[in-house]
Amino acid sequence: MQQKIVLRLLPQEAADDSIIRSYIAQSAAQPVSAITGFYRLKQSIDARSKQVWINLTVQACINEPFIDRPEMPITYKDVSQSKHKVIVIGAGPAGLYAALRLIESGIKPIVLERGKDVRARRRDLAQLNKEGIVNPESNYCFGEGGAGTYSDGKLYTRSNKRGSIDKVLHIFTRFGADDSILYDAHPHIGTNKLPQIITAMREQIVASGGDFHFEQKVDGFTIHNNTITGVTTQQGASFHGDAVILATGHSARDIFELLHRNNILIEAKPFALGVRAEHPQSIIDSAQYHCPIPAFAPKNTIVRPDHLPPASYSLVEQVDGRGVFSFCMCPGGIIAPAATNPKELVVNGWSPSKRNNPTANSGMVVQVEIEDAIKYFKNAKGHSYNSNDPLLMMRFQEDIERKAYQVGGGNFVAPAQRMVDFCNNKIATNLPDCSYVPGVLSSDLRGVLPGFVMRSLQQGFQAFGKKMRGYYTNDAIIVATESRTSSPVRIPRDAETLQHPQISNLYPCAEGAGYAGGIVSAAMDGEKVAAAISVLLTGCL
Structure with missing residues (x-):
């Protein structure tokens, strides 16, 4: 007999197949010896309460030979002589x-x-x-x-x-x-x-x-x-x-x-524009898994419980009717240069399979509408524009990326600020360590981002700090610019x-x-x- 079984396990239990097998037997009212095998159908982390749980759904074989997960039948034909x-x-x-x-x-x-x-x-x-x-x-x-x-x-x-x-x-x-x-x-x-x-x-x-x-x-x-x-x-x-x-x-x-x-x-299309925010992974783990960071702990101390992956987050806030949200969040990741042209600066994030770097980063972006770009160019000196140009949003994107390159000083060094300083329009004499290999330069990001993006992010970061303990901190670094969201x-x-x-x-x-x-x-x-x-x-x- 095959049976779908839903389990709620502690993280250390979900990491041990023998323990999972015993829970399957208990759920099916069978001896452990009757469970010939199982495979996972769904697995998720529930960290809403102080005790973190793993929700696990398995397909178990009971009192019959184990049949593993079926492969999806896909046939790739020989098309070398195809007429199409x-x-x-x-x-x-x-x-x-x-x-x-x-x-x-x-x-x-x-x-x-x-x-x-x-x-x-x-x-x-x-x-x-x-x-x-x-x-x-x-x-x-x-x-x-x-x-x-x-x-x-x-x-x-x-x-x-x-x-x-x-x-x-x-x-x-x-x-x-x-x-x-x-x-x-x-x-x-x-x-x-x-x-x-x-x-x-x-x-x-x-x-x-x-x-x-x-x-x-x-x-x-x-x-x-x-x-x-x-x-x-x-x-x-x-x-x-x-x-x-x-x-x-x-x-x-x-x-x-x-x-x-x-x-x-x-056609011109709206997209989202903003920055990359990078925190020590320990701050994100502490907030999401409800585990305090010990006093005087060395930087990058691993605080999350065993058998749990580096934590992620998803944040969204409406600021004056405009969406501010996290994008492409990378636990245990790094910030990378994603430019496609000289003298234009774009950053993105990525993680290795183990997500074992000491920092977590995410795009933090603001929705930009076509009307925003029209106002931006209307108020900018030395810019001509056509409000009906289907490449208007692309031109806007290019202009922001060129500004970021200039403010960073060249060689794809990225302009950056500490998070709280960013929100208070302050420039620090030094910055936290950052995973971005070309380097960062302490800068005033008002010289890069349009005013409405800057203000939306500032209010967004403060709101996120109220939703997520420890998020709003000067131990986090804000790196410009995240502009290739779509x-x-x-x-x-x-x-x-x-x-x-x-x-x-x-x-x-x-x-x-x-x-x-x-x-x-x-x-x-x-x-x-x-x-x-x-x-x-x-x-x-």
């Missing part, structure tokens, strides 16, 4: 999952990636961190796997309308991710493990007969009678296909410019066909087009678009 070809621009989560889904349907994907493979990409990231030199085509945003590869690998999403979250997670495990992502309430792979998984996905695409081209930056579209038939690249190559999936990510400004120059409809442009598409309303067979996809946010939702959107193309080309899913 689809160009996939971008090898991030959306592009990779779109390519794999096309292969399931017997369609050959031609994947074009402007950046390098994950191994070569590491050298460019090291140069950015250590020397302050950014390669515009190979950085934290561009290259195999997209921004997600070196940006933590969180797989949590609230979006389940775009497609199957389970399928996305099962595909990750097929290519090397740990099975824990299938049951953990907040699944996470880790930046150190993602590159191998992304490489395995690419190897499957190539083994199935798909084409994969690195360092091919699209610079032109081949369009006849409002139907796209191919693309050209900066490297002089031409590619042709039955459809084109545009999965270029939220930072491909050159693609937005290319669409605009070709009079292909795009795309500043939306590329419209038909709700039914998923094609661009103006250009047939052009499929705007995922985060860069404004239809996803994060690895899982981008992957689901890639699958969704590929499925729509499959129906069009083959008549079946």
